[in-house]
Amino acid sequence: MTDRSFKIGVVAPGSRMEQEIAEKVMRLAASLHGDRALEIHFHPQCFLSSGHFAGEDTIRCDAFVEVANDPRFDAVWFARGGYGSARIIERALPKLTGKAREKTYLGYSDLGSILGALYAENFPKLAHGPMPADILREDGERAVARALAYLIDGDHTTLEATISNKTKSAAFNITILSHLIGTPYQPDLTDHVLMLEDVSEHMYRIDRSLFHITSAPGIRKVAGIMLGRCSDILENEPDFVQTEEQIAKHWCEASGIPYLGRADIGHDADNKIVPFGRLLSV
Amino acid sequence: MTDRSFKIGVVAPGSRMEQEIAEKVMRLAASLHGDRALEIHFHPQCFLSSGHFAGEDTIRCDAFVEVANDPRFDAVWFARGGYGSARIIERALPKLTGKAREKTYLGYSDLGSILGALYAENFPKLAHGPMPADILREDGERAVARALAYLIDGDHTTLEATISNKTKSAAFNITILSHLIGTPYQPDLTDHVLMLEDVSEHMYRIDRSLFHITSAPGIRKVAGIMLGRCSDILENEPDFVQTEEQIAKHWCEASGIPYLGRADIGHDADNKIVPFGRLLSV
Numbered sequence: 351m352t353d354r355s356f357k358i359g360v361v362a363p364g365s366r367m368e369q370e371i372a373e374k375v376m377r378l379a380a381s382l383h384g385d386r387a388l389e390i391h392f393h394p395q396c397f398l399s400s401g402h403f404a405g406e407d408t409i410r411c412d413a414f415v416e417v418a419n420d421p422r423f424d425a426v427w428f429a430r431g432g433y434g435s436a437r438i439i440e441r442a443l444p445k446l447t448g449k450a451r452e453k454t455y456l457g458y459s460d461l462g463s464i465l466g467a468l469y470a471e472n473f474p475k476l477a478h479g480p481m482p483a484d485i486l487r488e489d490g491e492r493a494v495a496r497a498l499a500y501l502i503d504g505d506h507t508t509l510e511a512t513i514s515n516k517t518k519s520a521a522f523n524i525t526i527l528s529h530l531i532g533t534p535y536q537p538d539l540t541d542h543v544l545m546l547e548d549v550s551e552h553m554y555r556i557d558r559s560l561f562h563i564t565s566a567p568g569i570r571k572v573a574g575i576m577l578g579r580c581s582d583i584l585e586n587e588p589d590f591v592q593t594e595e596q597i598a599k600h601w602c603e604a605s606g607i608p609y610l611g612r613a614d615i616g617h618d619a620d621n622k623i624v625p626f627g628r629l630l631s632v
Numbered sequence: 633m634t635d636r637s638f639k640i641g642v643v644a645p646g647s648r649m650e651q652e653i654a655e656k657v658m659r660l661a662a663s664l665h666g667d668r669a670l671e672i673h674f675h676p677q678c679f680l681s682s683g684h685f686a687g688e689d690t691i692r693c694d695a696f697v698e699v700a701n702d703p704r705f706d707a708v709w710f711a712r713g714g715y716g717s718a719r720i721i722e723r724a725l726p727k728l729t730g731k732a733r734e735k736t737y738l739g740y741s742d743l744g745s746i747l748g749a750l751y752a753e754n755f756p757k758l759a760h761g762p763m764p765a766d767i768l769r770e771d772g773e774r775a776v777a778r779a780l781a782y783l784i785d786g787d788h789t790t791l792e793a794t795i796s797n798k799t800k801s802a803a804f805n806i807t808i809l810s811h812l813i814g815t816p817y818q819p820d821l822t823d824h825v826l827m828l829e830d831v832s833e834h835m836y837r838i839d840r841s842l843f844h845i846t847s848a849p850g851i852r853k854v855a856g857i858m859l860g861r862c863s864d865i866l867e868n869e870p871d872f873v874q875t876e877e878q879i880a881k882h883w884c885e886a887s888g889i890p891y892l893g894r895a896d897i898g899h900d901a902d903n904k905i906v907p908f909g910r911l912l913s914v
Binding site for chain 2: 399530559565568
């Protein structure tokens with residue numbers, strides 16, 4: 351915290367967010383940090399709707415660039431996942447200024463497209479973790495409180511338990527990382543512990559995505575893979591037989607990547623924070 | 633045709649095939665080419681079952697390598713799609729001999745994983761087109777008859793209508809090509825007309841896969857993209873609004889790749905043959 355207020359800008363590069371979420375998050379923030387100078391600005395773009403998305407590509411792109419470049423904001427907090435972040439990357443990246451590099455970015459799921467692209471551009475303060483829309487989950491206030499504690503205070507109790515300043519880390523949704531492989535937005539994850547999670551996929555899709563990810567030469571340079579939670583798995587016909595951990599171990603073994611166990615991340619209220627790169631201090 | 637019989641070996645690197653398919657295909661082949669010396673050998677592996685797959689990885693790999701390397705076979709015809717081809721690539725490629733390079737390979741859908749990998753290894757006679765299991769489709773005998781006419785006689789009336797010896801071509805399932813991007817199995821498609829089709833995907837997934845494919849620097853070197861049929865689209869919530877052709881045009885425009893119209897390929901009986909590379913003669 352500085353002597354001025356801490357300002358968080360919220361934008362929705364993917365799917366739209368309901369007004370109810372903003373209200374709940376503001377109430378929670380006031381109850382937790384009411385004595386602090388804290389401002390959370392939900393950009394009006396969050397509530398727009400255009401088909402699948404929270405407004406058309408140009409509008410989502412402009413809102414993201416505006417908040418990222420605005421020196422008044424200390425952090426960019428992504429509103430929710432869904433799908434759509436990938437559609438604005440190529441247009442947004444050239445518009446980001448030095449001011450955009452200074453702030454913290456927090457999100458996960460679909461937002462891995464943007465986090466990955468920013469990490470490929472060496473943005474220093476990126477993190478995989480809860481978003482405002484998580485407040486609608488069962489016990490979701492815990493997730494949002496964790497995100498706020500990380501954004502405002504960099505609270506290390508919010509971090510995935512294995513994270514230390516001894517190694518670099520990164521975290522992604524499996525399907526989203528798969529769709530960055532081989533593009534200019536695939537970040538260099540050499541020597542990183544790569545934590546992976548997924549939701550609402552068939553087991554065969556998780557297997558195929560892990561084939562893809564672990565076959566990429568750049569990914570074979572990671573320090574190891576940790577598997578987060580794979581929740582809400584869709585029924586496989588015929589049954590895939592293997593569990594997500596058996597699948598992850600299979601592809602780690604096939605690719606020569608160390609399998610390092612389970613990571614405490616996923617599409618749920620327990621989703622811990624994973625800062626990208628090496629922790630500056632612990 | 634040579635003076636000896638034309639021999640086709642069938643293997644199933646993905647999902648298993650029912651015996652009924654083999655019987656129907658043999659009957660159709662006999663009725664169409666009964667006066668010719670033609671042998672179709674369904675490798676017993678086609679009928680094995682191991683969870684999602686037609687036998688375990690090692691068994692599917694061994695069967696594919698055995699038929700590919702066997703000098704008695706003129707062509708390798710893939711039995712059916714599903715999922716599983718990707719799982720045997722890395723193990724199979726180093727085992728393929730010069731004999732494997734001489735024969736024709738035909739398949740599509742999940743088999744794009746192997747066709748792409750073989751094309752990356754400069755195998756000269758690869759084609760995207762119907763498989764034995766297509767005989768179970770409505771009007772499926774037409775598709776299988778087309779495949780046989782291509783395999784046995786190289787019949788040019790079986791080809792996608794825009795194919796000529798003036799340009800190189802390749803065809804893939806959108807989702808399958810997406811999962812090859814950035815791996816050693818992504819083929820060089822520079823100056824190719826790239827035909828793309830898909831089946832049983834949500835529109836947002838098709839959009840995301842086309843983001844991925846058209847963002848890859850190697851793919852930006854294609855001569856253009858033609859869109860095949862995208863059938864059995866799953867319901868999008870909310871409605872995606874855009875059609876598959878609008879999506880394809882969007883990504884072509886965003887990536888600077890010429891959009892060249894519709895291609896006569898897809899998961900249906902009309903699925904025409906697309907040989908990879910340049911036609912040797914027309």
